[in-house]
Amino acid sequence: MPVLIAKIALSAATFAIDKPYDYLIPAELAELSPGVRVIVPFGAGNRRTEGIVLAVETAENLDKRLKSILACLDEEPVLTDEGIRTALWMRERWFCTVYDAVRAMLPAGLYYALQDCYRLADGIEKEAALEAAGRSKYERQVVELVSVRQSGLEAAQIREAFGTKDPGPALRSLLGKGVLALETSAARGVGDKTEKLISLAIPPEEALAQVTPKRKTAPLRYAVVELLAGIGEAAVKEVCYFTGAANATIRSLEKSGLVTITEQEVFRRAGPDHVEPAGPVKLNREQDAAFQGLNAMAEAGTAAVALLYGVTGSGKTQVYLRLIEETLKRGKTALTLVPEIALTPQLMAIYTAHFGDEVAVLHSSLRAGERYDEWKRIRTGKAQVVIGTRSAVFAPLERLGLVILDEEQEGSYKSENVPRYHARDVAKYRAQRNGALLVLGSATPSVETMYHARQGDYRLFTLARRYNERELPAVFLADMKEELQAGNTSPLSLPLRQALEENLKRGEQSILFLNRRGASRMVTCVHCGQVPSCPRCSAYLTYHSANHRLMCHYCGHSEPMPDSCPDCGGALEFVGAGTQRVEETLKELFPDVEVMRMDADTVTASQSHEKLLARFREERIPILVGTQMVAKGLDFENVTLVGVISADQGLYLDDYRAGERTFSLITQVVGRAGRGSKAGRAIIQTFTPENDVITAAARQDYDHFYEQEIGLRKVRNCPPFSSFFVITVSGAEEGQTLRVCAMLRDTLLGWLGAEPYRGFSCQVLGPAPAAITKVNNRYRYRLTLMAENIRLFRALVAHLVRCAQADRKNRGVSITADIDPMN
Known part of the structure; x- marks a missing residue:
């Protein structure tokens, strides 16, 4: 007789044993479909674990060894077929489990917490249970604990009672003897929000006729019916607010059969309360040329990638808006990613003004309920346009037609946690699957992206002038060596102090950038x-x-x-110096001037990016000091001065991206000045004013920087000419960690000398300590492999990591792999 079998990815499976596991689908779950999460028994102890169904198959014969699915957690799939394919692709691409990828794709509000509860099995009394436990001290202790409460005891409570001793063997033994029963419950982090709606149960004329005779003795009943007769249906709380009626009045009307109460799901919204609708987007000649070219690519309906390279203030956002308008007209959806949460409020207001309630926002600072509801609005098609940070690349948009990665060069698009994906690569994959256009926008594109654009892999569109035809800010270099020789040990140079004084006199605002928090x-x-x-x-x-x-x-x-x-x-x-020190120095120099600081220490749940930036804009706070969260994307008309406190800070690190990061940050923050009708200027403080990166950034000369940088990359065989595969080994003992790392190197070199890898170009560097060797009492050593990023080599690295993780000699040691990490 045919049976249904589900192939399931399990949350309990580590990378070493990750694969689709087969489970029988019981008759009561015969309608189970891919994308639904389930609870299944796993391992020798049948530990309850969560999994997601990848596929459902029919088998002719029942395999007696297969276990059955215990319960289904979702009424409908949480992942589409495309989502499942994406998770499988991420597993192969970034050395993670399928469930790691699934967890990254779903909002936290959808996560379940599984709770095991043990109770005496049906028909088993305490005395019989103790007899079955025999002389085992620990089994008898479990029976004593569980029999106290008829409903049973949670596993965590049993472990707490046992102290340092593991109750697992005793629990498994009693389960095997049939003395105990195990029940697993699942609680979701966030529930659906609903509101009660009230409407008339009978025609308005009949309802009014019934309540009018008692209008004086029961005025509230009459007021409610009169209101509903005029508006039809409304929320109960709104009816109570407008009429003054209490819940008792509503219940009385329902009992009399005059009204009907129903429940309706409502969404917790994260966007602005009210935004005035905007007029049509107007483009200048340069913007329109870029738009026409990009829109023609989007209309073609085939997957494509384009780079929109425009100087700061050139109006890339207006081009994005026009592209989204045309995408929506074609019946497709659009996704825009930004690198910083601080940029979402400003962009959300702009998008909402043009597209209204069709816009949804996704980022980690939203409350769990808000993020869950925004995800549902996207999933159900109520939102057609999505704005968000890195994780929003997984937004469940159907008919995806356009993906925009703004400030595409930013390192924040790369996840530092498992799965270590890069949003640009996921966006490219989704565009490929949907036949969509991916637009990479930046004033300082990553070297890899510009290389692909100049090689013809991507189409290149350029915006060479600012949107309002204003000149780029005038940039001055302040040599901090001369400042020290003159006796100035302050973090602020004399030219910057004078410029701040002039700005304060004119009533204009200033932004000071220093990428280090603390004092x-x-x-x-x-x-x-x-x-x-x-x-x-x-x-x-x-x-x-x-x-x-x-x-x-x-x-x-x-x-x-x-x-x-x-x-x-x-x-x-x-x-x-850090941002706190700069803030203190400013308050000493200008005691009557308000200074706002924006860094990881000041941005909290109550003082969000949105609130701080709104205050800076609306109250025209004279000076804003911040880390890289103030360096990009912000558009304040009254900001006319930008100061870069320490331009050399990240320039001389042992990282091939150090020059690129420094150039990009300086260029981006300088571009915050003079975006309105007033001219802007910037002062860059540096100990090495002759450095090529500093001088190119001061001139806003990306082309010169790129030519210098791509030459260095080619000589050093750095991306885009090869990829860095980094295998990190961490452990509590430094000697063991180093030995495991050396063993991995030797194993890899042996494999590279055999088929099918013989002749494959791969340079193996290390073992070498990580930049910060010890973090939280764990030592970290690395192997760096310079090779072409192809499936064959990824499979080799994945096999190496799996073998190392499965080796019992490596217990207590963590082994992970990443491709082109940012650090």
């Missing part, structure tokens, strides 16, 4: 040179003046700032 980079003893370090990481502690503590930005360790050197008792001196 000082580190603290050092002037006598012995000792620098306070984190006890759990190989990193110096950063001083935070707001709480007078030294903090580690890697593991979160915090300790009070000592009065003197703990080693020799000498005086402590601050070295370097």
